[in-house]
Amino acid sequence: MNQPILSQAANEARGLAIDAVHACNSGHLGLPLGTAEIGAVLFSEALSFDPTQPDWLNRDRFVLSAGHGSMFLYTWLHLSGYDVSLQDLKDFRKFGSKTPGHPEFGAMHGAEPTPGVEATTGPLGQGVGNVVGMAVSAKMAAARYNTAQHRIFDHHIVALAGDGCLQEGVAAEASAFAGHNGLDNLILIYDANDVTLDAMADATQSEDTAARYRAYGFDVVTLADGHDTVAFAKAFAEARDNDNGKPKLIIAKTLIGKGIEAVAGTAKAHGEGGAKFAAEARAGLGLPESPFYVSDEVREYFAALVQCRVDKRVEWQKLFAEWQAANPQLAAELDSGLAPLDAGALSEMVPAFESGKAMATRAAGEKIINGLAQGVANLISGSADLHGSTKNYLKDMGDFSRENHAGRNILFGIREHAMGAIMNGIAYHGLFRASGATFLTFSDYMRPSVRLAALVGLPVFYIWTHDSVGVGEDGPTHQPVETVSALRAIPNLDVIRPADAEETAAAFCAALARKDGPTALILTRQNVPALDSIAQSDRREGVFKGGYIAKRESAGLERILIATGSELQHALKAAEQLGAGTRVVSLPCWERFERQSSEYRESVLPAACIRRVAIEAGVSHGWHRYVGLAGKTVCIDSFGLSAPGDQVMKHFGIDADNLAKVAASV
């Protein structure tokens, strides 16, 4: 190891962070300064990656879970040769820059993506969940694709997390899952600087983190001096090379804000405040007065590493080509996993459901996902200890466990939030299509991860069953009323509430084919009738479009009934009572419907017809978008109650008779 150059690089990285934060007068300085030596080791000899090919399949993944310290990541991406220029560092936090306030994965709002950023982080703790998901995916890839002759997947997943990340519950859930499942390809680096935002960390924490992580099943090592490059490099190499079935935690004691004496070691090191000491700090670090300085020696050192990295990747590509030639079937499977899917083609893989047969949409889901999993090899399906109820268990496809990392069912345990963050990690990793399930009412427990999936545009899908007061006897705690409406408020989340088995088939296919964002499948516990009066193809195609005419008026159009999910049956019945001028629209997915042409939307919901009623067993919030001010809703604007589901529905007027009565009054 070239220790002097790494120390010099660490100090120059400090200078870059100070200058960038100083230039925009915002951002967090403490972490980039406190972990500069860790960065120097990681981005020189520790991590395996090729900056000229940032999406190399077998690269190590590094996630800055403590996303507020984003200048740490940008600086090291710049120094190690990624396409992140000095100008990009100067543009820190500016409109459209590659260096936004927190690391952002992929292209946001048309800005260029930042190469080397593996996950969007900032909400503390999420990154820890994400790396556990990446470690799941990497283990699964190794188990499914490595052969005795060719070890094509052997990369590691590394995260840098602070006190904040480890205080968050999602990190605890995810870490327990990682330990239980033997994810020894995971290395968590804990920047233990004893400081959080408001105060010294001892104001809010006194647990023994090493003991806690040992109890989770991690190997834990504590470095008394996290600025010692040799000690950190050694600890990292030992963690990386030890395939002992245990994830690793490296606790590095560091000094937050190191380099700016006025704030180092205190919560004041956090914000941009320290940047006002830029000139003194630069002098103290032995840097010249000119800002954004990088010495020739540091540039040359990292430039020389790039060639080694390219050679290593090219070497791997040879191995990969040999593997492809020797294992054409596996290679085709891996390829197909990376290829986009088509909803229509998927739909053909799901046979028509028997007509006349009532069935819960969750039960239809069980048949559908098992059918799709036969044809889509990279589809995996998890549940938060509710596979028996959410009905998304993949039969004969094994459980993911420390003994079987190829298993396609993930038993998340009662850890909904981690499930969401882990699913995101699997999606970031890019090889498998993750679905995860729980009761709809508990989707709130995973909402921060769902929001991030939507923000980033990750193709995951949620199977959320027990979708309304139809749950019945479990009572109001288990009866989601505001949940569907609240989910619709998340931009870029498709929320599909199908009405029967056929609509459910299309909903799964739409979710699986979606490439640019997550989909929520909202399914019933109770049986719903097969809506055979609507052609099977209309039900499937209609879901792809988000909304469609389920029953066309047979006389001049007088009114429109709009329904989703289990209430579509009531709308169809009410239409019979209301007479020939009534149209019924099934609107299982608002978001997909809004993506249709204005002509199509007008053909389904003609603006001229203002006599409209919407029925949905949930809050009315949002429905006036479709029924207008003249329209009415048959909804539930209170919490539910404990009784058999059909009685609860009747109590709230969620039936055809009440709908017909309300519709007659508009």
Ligand SMILES: Cc1ncc(C[n+]2csc(CCOP(=O)(O)OP(=O)(O)O)c2C)c(N)n1
């Ligand atoms: C979920 C979440 N809550 C709150 C914040 C706001 N926040 C940003 S940094 C921070 C303190 C983090 O402390 P620590 O992880 O120790 O980071 P360090 O002090 O070492 O920079 C807080 C509360 C956040 N980003 N995410």
